[in-house]
Amino acid sequence: MDCLIELYDSEPLNNLIDVFAFRPKKVVFLYDGKLTPFSALKSLENAIKLKLPNLQFEIENTSFRNLETLRLSCKRILNKNGDGSYVDITGGGELSAIGAYLACVDSFTPIFWVDVVEGNLVSAHGCKSMEGPLEMPRLSLDTLLLAHGAAIGGYGHPKPPSELFDPLLTFCDAVFSDISLWKELCFYLQTACTTFDSPGDPLSFHAPDHVSAPGGKASPPNDDLLKLADRLGLIRQFHHKGKTISFRFHSDSVKKYLTDFGTCLELFTFITLCRCPAFHDVRISVKVDWNGMRQQKLVEITNEIDVTLFCGIHPVFISCKLSEPSSEALQELSVYRSYFGGRHSRCILVTLAAIHKDRSYVFARAKEMGITLLDGSVIRSGKLAEAVQQAVANPCR
Secondary structure: OOEEEEEOOOOHHHHHHHHHHHOOOEEEEEEEOOOOOHHHHHHHHHHHHHHOOOOEEEEEEEOOOOHHHHHHHHHHHHHHHOOOEEEEOOOOOHHHHHHHHHHHHHHOOOEEEEEOOOOEEEEEEOOHHHOEEOOOOOOOHHHHHHOOOOEEEEEOOOOOOHHHHHHHHHHHHHHHHOHHHHHHHHHHHHHHHHHOOOOOOOOEEEEEOOEEEOOEEEOOOOOHHHHHHHHHOOEEEEEEEOOEEEEEEOOHHHHHHHOOOOHHHHHHHHHHHHOOOOOEEEEEEEEEEOOOOOOOOOOOOEEEEEEEEEEOOEEEEEEEEOOOOOHHHHHHHHHHHHHHHHHHOEEEEEEOOOOOOOOOHHHHHHHHOOEEEEOHHHHHHOOHHHHHHHHHHOOOO
16 A cells, blocks of 8 residues: 555544554545644654654645535545555544545545454445455554653553562462551551661661551561562561561562552552453553653653553553542543543453442442443452453443
8 A cells, every 4th residue: 555545533543543554655644723733643643653664644734624625635635646545534524534535436546444343444435355354453552642642651660570470469369368467568668668778788678577657666467478478589588586577579679569558459450461362562550741752841740550451452541449449530540541542442440349339439430431340359259351351342331
């Protein structure tokens, strides 16, 4: 395909999928400057060229509200690029699709649209032989964010190496069986690491088993979780002699995991979904830099998404909460779908709390907002990956 002509669409995936699926030599995006700022097209160009750096990218301002103006714009572009041009009307709306269709019929140019959900190409005129299943491209979070002028601004927690997947899952299972013990231990480790930090050997832990803290003393509830961490290799050389506890953290990453109360559910969710072949580009603790690639940053704005992934062409944004989430958590999660993913994306809230669906305001509110809420019963059943797949396939359930 020499030239692909696209109608810019408010749905993010409609602007990306066909370009990546066909990989033309050149793409021309038509947009209405009174409906969409030029900066949105430049962001889209950055996103597409991240994956297709040699692609020729052109932008044409026209009117999506005037049929004749749009028809003439399409005709001018088709005349300029000649044979080997195709027009995609997946996005842009009904009126713009009609204008493009009229220009294509006049010039005998093939025109089609793609059923994104079913993954089928449908001929509108002149490309009947191309109809049928379309091999959908594998998208990435980098591309999705760049298409809206944002970018990945780092990670709040480090991604665990694969050799720690099993030890971390086992430790998380123990934590989930008694979250109060984990809360006490985590508070103790946080306080002790701050008070007795060893700059020359940051992985070494050596502290009294009772540490002064604001409002009282911090102490580990018992040695069970630390002994388990030692057996799993998350810490080494654990000793609790007299009134002193000492050991070595496996790594700086593990030190961060064991001193952050909420991280265990994020790790469990990330590792579980990372191992499921239905998902790709699974990431943990992504910081979204809303300023993206802009040269001037007036205000530094970042948000953090606990777990993100793709299931086919569907971007999935997941928030993890140990306790029952608030309505504010739902609102924050919905922002990512409305801004980056559009109607093809999915939002899921995973919580360790037991949610009574008939009596929970949060569950009812999540359902109204199209957010799937998976509670502690799903975590403990060992079927989190299956539940996420079902949520992607049936978002309104």
